[in-house]
Amino acid sequence: MKDLTSICVYCGSSSRVSDTYKDAAHLLGTLIGQSGRQLVYGGGRVGLMGIVADAAIAAGGPVVGIIPEHIQVLEVEHTGLTELLVVDSMHTRKRLMVDRSDAFVILPGGLGTLDETFEILTWKQLRLHDKPVVVANIDGYWDPFEALLDHMIAQGFAQPAHRKLFSVVTRVEDVMPALSRQPEPVIKPETKWL
Known part of the structure; x- marks a missing residue:
């Protein structure tokens, strides 16, 4: 597996959430910054997005934000980043986040x-x-997500191997070790839907 030099974090932009989630975002940003790895995220200054970015910056790590113009004009972009890319659409944003990252971490968030x-x-x-x-x-935030995937598998719309596309941790301290040891799934294209 390629060296993990750049980690993308997907998370919510709401500030009206439990301190448990805010603390998790702060700790994750701190750990990424302390590791010397680059944080890639959605470029916002509010909610968990702002918290993870601020923590990574405070810990000495480089932070790249990628934000679409239609969100940037609402003045929610983070102005203290190492690099802020303003793009034309959500599709461009998501593609650049993938291109600029070696791994992905998903914190609690919304739609x-x-x-x-x-x-x-x-x-x-x-x-x-x-x-x-x-x-x-x-704090069990993604339990319904896991239950939905299990339901898809039980109903034949997904395979048990699809659970191996990602790993799940319940503590932020376990994120970095999980990134380095995650096994790659083997899903043959010809049997994907059979």
């Missing part, structure tokens, strides 16, 4: 985070990338 999560897992299923993905299931 945008869920969209990014399903997309990065679908791309991995389709072999568009082979990068590790870790879901940080803080």
Whole structure:
């Protein structure tokens, strides 16, 4: 597996959430910054996004934000980053986040985070990338997500091997070790839907 020099974090932009999630974002940003790895994220200054970026910066790590123009004009972009890319669309943003990252971590979030999560897992299923993905299931937040995947498997819309597209940890301290040891799934294209 390629060296992990750049880690993308998908997370929520809401500040009206439990301190448990805020603390997790702060710790993850700190750990990424202390490791010397680059944080790639959505470029916002609010919610968990702002917290993870501020913590990584405070810990001495480089931070790249990628934000679409239509969000940037609302003045929610983070102005203290190592690099801020303003792009034309959400599609461009998501593609650049993938291109600029060696691994992905998913913290709690809303519809945008869920969209990014399903997309990065679908791309991995389709072999568009082979990068590790870790879901940080803080305080059971992603339990319904895991239950949904199990339901898809039980109903025949997904294979048990799809659970190996990502790993799940319940503590932020376990994210970095999980990124380095995550096994790659083997899903043959010809049997993907059989």
